[in-house]
Amino acid sequence: MKIERTPTILTVRESPGIMWLFGSFFIVVGALFVYGASGGYNNFDEMSFWVMAAHILLGTCAVAAGTWVIYTSPLTVIKIDRNTETLTLHQSGLGGRNTRVFTFDEVKGYSVLEDYDSDGDPVWSLQLETKEGELIRCSLFAGTVREFTSDIAFELTAFMYKQMPSTQDLKKLEDESTGPIS
CATH class of the missing domain: 1.10.287 (Helix Hairpins)
Structure with missing residues (x-):
């Protein structure tokens, strides 16, 4: 990336x-x-x-x-423009081109998608979350280091003037769930 x-x-x-x-x-x-x-x-x-x-x-x-x-391996370009307050997600490859444009008001933020590889180990990739609840996977490659993907998600979300969940929100979610949230 x-x-x-x-x-x-x-x-x-x-x-x-x-x-x-x-x-x-x-x-x-x-x-x-x-x-x-x-x-x-x-x-x-x-x-x-x-x-x-x-x-x-x-x-x-x-x-x-x-x-x-x-x-199945498209080139992905994410462009966030503060002047027009738009986010453009452009994917192009042999399967064709797909461009989606969102306003900042339509986007909740970026988050980390947890998946598992063939060995059962967790891997993380970048996903876009809209206000309607649609999750759009933005990254083809999943990494084994969550912090790298989290840092990118935080930077993209912060650039759109969106607020990431606070540690208090995460603590409340952790108390409601059966296991720790990492």
């Missing part, structure tokens, strides 16, 4: 370049498998039908997986 700040505009860019590179690797390797099994290998005449079929199947699966990885 790259954050650029001026006195009136705060811009956060999240570029999933590593995911695009990963997806491109799958596409290239899968395409080479399909090309080779379609007559591109030097020993094409010696290959059995089952080996060629397996190469074409696995190559096609690799191309599909690479395309899916790139498709």
Whole structure:
């Protein structure tokens, strides 16, 4: 995440370049498998039908997986403008472009979304919360360090002149719940 700040505009860019590179690797390797099994290998005449079929199947699966990885990894730009009191969330990728504009009055603030990875460990990502209760995930990548994501959420919320929950509010929520709020 790259954050650029001026006195009136705060811009956060999240570029999933590593995911695009990963997806491109799958596409290239899968395409080479399909090309080779379609007559591109030097020993094409010696290959059995089952080996060629397996190469074409696995190559096609690799191309599909690479395309899916790139498709589900959009470039995200969050722009908060104090002059117009608007928040713009722009996501673009292979799946198309999606731009949503909110006024400061429509936004409750940014918060941290807790999720779990494949090992069951908690991970956190950034989400936007509207006054209607809609939660919009703004970050593709989830981090294992909550403080990093919390700091970004706090900075974005504070830039919109919104107030973060006080420690008294958190203490009251903790007393009502069965476990500690971290």
